[in-house]
Structure formats: C-alpha cells, structure tokens
Amino acid sequence: MNRNAKILWAIWALLALLGGIGLIERLFLGHRLAAYTSYVPWGMWVAAYIFFIGLSAGAFLLSSLVYVFGVHKLERIAKLALFVAATTLVMSLLTIWFDLGHMERNYEVFTRPHFHSMMAWMVWLYSAYFALLLGELYYALRRDMKSLSAEAIREDDRKLKRLATIGIPLAIAFHGGVGALFGTVSARPFWNSPIYPIMFLVGALLSGGALMTFIVASFWPDKDEAWLDLLQFLGKIVLGFLLFDLLLEWAEFSIPLWYGVGPEASLVKYVLFGPFWYVYWVVHILLGVAVPIYLLAAKRDAKSINLASALVAVTFFAIRLNLVIPGLVTPELKGLENAYVDPIGNHLSYHYVPSFFEWQILMGVVALGIAIFYLGRRHLPLVPNSTSHEVSK
Amino acid sequence: MEQSLQPSAPDSRRAFIEKVSSAVFAGLALNGVKLGAEEKTNTMPASGLPPMPASPFQLSEHVDQDVLIRMQAELERTMKKPFKERRWGMVIDTRKCTGCSSCTVGCVMENKLPPGVVYRPVINEERGTYPDVARTFTPRPCMHCEDPGCTPVCPVEATYKRADGIVVIDYDVCIGCRYCLTACPYQARTFDFGEHWTDNAAKGADGALALTEARAYQNPPNFEYGKHWERSEGLIPGSPVGNARKCTFCTHRLDQGMLPMCVSTCVGRATFFGDLNDPKSLVSELAGQANAKVLKPEAGTQPQVFYLS
Known part of the structure; x- marks a missing residue:
C-alpha cells in the first residue's frame, strides 16, 4: 500500500467513524441535534438526497444509451454505470430515511397510499426503479460470473434491452417527480416553477455524467488510447450538459430578478448576494462552472477531464443546497420570526446552517457509498477484461 | 355589544336636534305663536322625512x-x-x-x-x-x-x-x-x-x-x-x-x-x-x-x- 492509498484509507476511516457516531446519535436522540427548524423544515439531508438520487438517475440514463440506443462507444462503461446508479440510490434512500421523524413507519407509503401526493409517487417510482436496477445488474453481470451459452447471453441481452427501455421513462418520471415535489408547492414562490422537473433531469444527466467521467478517469484498469478516447467523449457530454444547465439556470434566475420586484426576486437575491453568496459564486460558478468549462473546452487531456468532472460532480451539491434552503428562509407571514421562539433547541428559526451532526450523517453515507463501490469494483466484473485485483492494490 | 349600540345613535341624535331646533325657533322668532305650532314641529320632523324605521340590527337579545x-x-x-x-x-x-x-x-x-x-x-x-x-x-x-x-x-x-x-x-x-x-x-x-x-x-x-x-x-x-x-x-x-x-x-x-x-x-x-x-x-x-x-x-x-x- 503506497502513501497516497494510506491517506485515502485514513480519510475513509475518519468519515466512517464520525458517521457511525452520528448514526448512533440519530437513532437515540432523533432530530434534536439537527439545525433545521420548523420554519426551515428541510435542510442538508434533503439536499443530499436529491443530489445523490440525481447522480443515480444520470448514471442510469448513461447506461441506457448503451442498452437501448446501442451507443457502442460507451459500451465498456455500461455495467459500471449501472452499479454506480445502484450505489448512489442506496446513499440517497438512506439519507432521506434518516430525515424521517418516524423511520419505522416508512412502509406506510405502500400500505396507506395517497395518490394525490407527489412524494408518494416519488417513493413508488424510485422503488420500482431500484427493482429494475437490480434486475439489469443481474442480467448484465451474470455472464461474466459463470459460463453461459451464447444463446443464454443473447436472451439476457434481450431482457436487458427490455428492462433498460422501461427504465428510461421510469428514470425520467421519478427524477422529474423529485423536481415536481418542489415545483408543485404553491406556498413556496422560490420552488413553485414549472421548469423544475426539466432542470432536475438536466441536472441529473450533468452530475451523473460527471461522476461517471470522474470514475472512469480515476479507476479504469487500462489507461490506453481507447480509454482516452472514451474519456474525451464523456468530457464532451459533460460540457454539453453543463452549458445546457447554465442556460436553464439563467432562465430560472433572470425572469424573477429582471424587475427585482416580488417574493421570488428577493429569494434569488438571497441566493446571489445573501449570507451564503460564496456557495453560489465560489463553489458553484467558479469551481463548478468556470473552471470545468475551461478544462473541458480548452485543455481536454486526461488529467483535466478527471479534475473537471470531479469538480462538476461534487459542486453540484451546492446547486442542490441552493435549491432546497432558499425556498424556506423567508417567513411566510411577516413578523412570524419574532412571534414565538424556542429557547431550548432554537427550532423556531429562519436561520439555517447545517449542524455538525448533520454533516456526520452525510459523512457516514458517503463512507458507505465508497465502501459499496470499492467492494463492487473489487469483486464484481464491472469493467471489461477486469484486472481489478492488481489495480486496487 | 358594540354593534347594537351604533344603530341607535342616529335616532337619538335626530331627536336631540329636533328638540333643540324647535326650542330655538320658539324662543327667537316666533315669540307670539300659539302652542299648537310647537306641537306640530315636534310630531313632524323639520326635514319633512317620515320617522325612522326600527333598526335592522336586532342584536338586543345579546346586548347584556x-x-x-x-x-x-x-x-x-x-x-x-x-x-x-x-x-x-x-x-x-x-x-x-x-x-x-x-x-x-x-x-x-x-x-x-x-x-x-x-x-x-x-x-x-x-x-x-x-x-x-x-x-x-x-x-x-x-x-x-x-x-x-x-x-x-x-x-x-x-x-x-x-x-x-x-x-x-x-x-x-x-x-x-x-x-x-x-x-x-x-x-x-x-x-x-x-x-x-x-x-x-x-x-x-x-x-x-x-x-x-x-x-x-x-x-x-x-x-x-x-x-x-x-x-x-x-x-x-x-x-x-x-x-x-x-x-x-x-x-x-x-x-x-x-x-x-x-x-x-x-x-x-x-x-x-x-x-x-x-x-x-x-x-x-x-x-x-x-x-x-x-x-x-x-x-x-x-x-x-x-x-x-
């Protein structure tokens, strides 16, 4: 084990340890240590949930390019993309599960269905999507794990194509549904926008595509000419979605901001010039847009693509934070912020900064995601001509 | 009740003005006029309008x-x-x-x-x-x-x-x-x-x-x-x-x-x-x-x- 690997393992161990402590605190103290309030009822966990589930939908749609549309260039990463989609889905579901006040009642979404609720639809759709992902992984991987006849492989390919074809509308529906979960809330002018489901899909393709590009750039066994070619193709996809997402963001922000009047304008101003301006300008615009565009459009070498895609994938979380929280930070009735306070836990406040406890849970979920990916990468035939045992050492 | 008191106010004001005006008229200009004229001004309002109808607000049962x-x-x-x-x-x-x-x-x-x-x-x-x-x-x-x-x-x-x-x-x-x-x-x-x-x-x-x-x-x-x-x-x-x-x-x-x-x-x-x-x-x-x-x-x-x- 070289020095870099040791450092990475140490970081992982720290994440897992802090996450483990956070998990115990979450189970026995509930939500008391969380900084979200009754007035900002959704915090970083919800933002992380929609971030992870977007990564999943994006990676899945990338794999569908192969299984449905036969894009041969991406064939070699299809299985890896499916596995990444499953891993990030587990991360997202775990995060949102911890966010529930009564974790033990989650099954009620199925036993007491409420067909009017966008959240119920989202849960049903991502459950179906999860089952479909597992099915696809099974048919995509089993040919490499035991010897199958040529006929059996062809049959598996047919099943794969069928599942992936169902998967495309399903992924669009469930992730569009996550956007609609926010967009349909008319009480929140910042969220109440028909562009949200579309933005969520583009954001999923962008962040999921960037994550896959980063993984291919970092963890591919044979870094040869074909690999560089694949990487540059992926880099172009990421660049395209990055620019398209920027266009949608311009639409989302410039319309309410143009005359600067109205409740939505003040919320956009909060995002751009409020106390957390640096999340937008430094994390999102500088590190998540400007630097990656330069690296992807001007440099285009493997290292640049690696760095750019990592930046896009990670900083997309800032976009998600800037979607969930600004929608909640202004009082729905003027003066409510001072009408009654909570002297014990400060849970009647419009000021929200994630507590360390919330970060702990996020660290634990990330550590778990890394562990699942590491084990899968090591023990499953996710990349062609896998030499994973040698590479990972 | 606040509401029940308001409607009666115009009534009493009108009655008050009528009384005062009739007394002023009687005292100033019409010194020698017979009593019958004064009675007339009492029954017939100076404006010539018919008497006020009863108040449409009937909250009296709850007043106290x-x-x-x-x-x-x-x-x-x-x-x-x-x-x-x-x-x-x-x-x-x-x-x-x-x-x-x-x-x-x-x-x-x-x-x-x-x-x-x-x-x-x-x-x-x-x-x-x-x-x-x-x-x-x-x-x-x-x-x-x-x-x-x-x-x-x-x-x-x-x-x-x-x-x-x-x-x-x-x-x-x-x-x-x-x-x-x-x-x-x-x-x-x-x-x-x-x-x-x-x-x-x-x-x-x-x-x-x-x-x-x-x-x-x-x-x-x-x-x-x-x-x-x-x-x-x-x-x-x-x-x-x-x-x-x-x-x-x-x-x-x-x-x-x-x-x-x-x-x-x-x-x-x-x-x-x-x-x-x-x-x-x-x-x-x-x-x-x-x-x-x-x-x-x-x-x-x-x-x-x-x-x-």
Missing part, C-alpha cells in the same frame, strides 16, 4: 350577555347537530387584541406543547418609524382552510380535513417527512423535535429540582384528539415526537362541550369561535361583516379564520 356565554350556548347547540353539518370557524378582532399572548400560553398549557412547537403565536408588528409608530397584533392559529395546501401533499394521508371543517393530523400514522410544513402558506405547522422545557434547566444549579419537580408536570400525557399521548424519545419515538403538529381547534374540548382554550383565555374577548353553517351564530355574523378579511387570500386556500380590522 358576555360573548363567551353566547358562544358557549351556540357550541352546545352545534354539537347536537350531525357531525357533517358543522363547520367550525374563528373570527379574531385585531382591534380588540392587546397582544397579551394569553391565547398562546393557554394553548401551550392545554396541549402541553414542548419547546419549538407552537399552534397560535401572536405576530407583533411595529409600523412606521419612531416616534410615529403603531403596533398591530395578529394571532395566527391554523386557518383550517377549505382548500388546504398541507393535506394533499401528505404521502400517507395522515393529515386531512374532517367533515366538520377541522384539519387534523393522525399522530399514529404521520411519518415525519415535514412536507406539509413546507406546503402551508401560513406556516401553521411545527415539528416535534422531542425537546422538553426542563432540558437546559437540568444542567444548572436547579438541576435536581427540575428533574424531580418539573418533570412531574411534563411527563403526564396530553389529550389532543381525545386520546392519551405520552411523548417519548428513542429508537422509536413516542408520538407526537417526530410528528408534524398543529392547532386542532381543541377538538378534545369541543367534544366535551367546551370552547377552544384560546377563546376562553382571551382577555380582550377578541377571539370568536363557532359554527359557520349556523347563520345565527356570532362567528357567522362577524365573518359576514364588510371588514372581515382573511390572511393571504392570494394563497387561494380559503381560510376559515377571519380577521376584523
């Missing part, structure tokens, strides 16, 4: 009655009606509200609300710049909207509008996702984080006292929705910990023939409660006044709590 007595009688009448024919509503006269917050406190006591959970805060707003300022008070219960934004979002249908108009939460079902908290345009829902009033007290010099004496108060159940709720934390929190919570119009008190606590504790008699389906009820009368408004009508949820200003 405390509004609480009247609302109590109306409540008992309404509770005899079938459940579906009741439509509970509230009227808050902001001109009478003194901002004392005794409704908030009464509600906290009645429902044993922990820190961070509040059903009826009083918004205290200062307008203008010093020294030219005015203060307004706006108590904010749940609006029990006709078309609520909070109920359709619930993934498990734990919250719904009852046939009698009250929006309720089934604590045994609510999963604590807090979607409804985001969907209420009045932010009338709060989340029970599992806090206790003694949490910080138990740390200081009075710790031991807080643990023994004060917790004797906080541990007994509350009786929302007519059930026993014993809050507890832990792996599986005891509801309503981990649930969304909101004003219930004190359904448990209504079932016992009592007015909601905030109505009973209002020192200014500024909060009125009753059946909006009963045209003779006090709330129906008040909600029908021209100055009865709802908060944020643009939200489109048709609140059943009206404000007089």
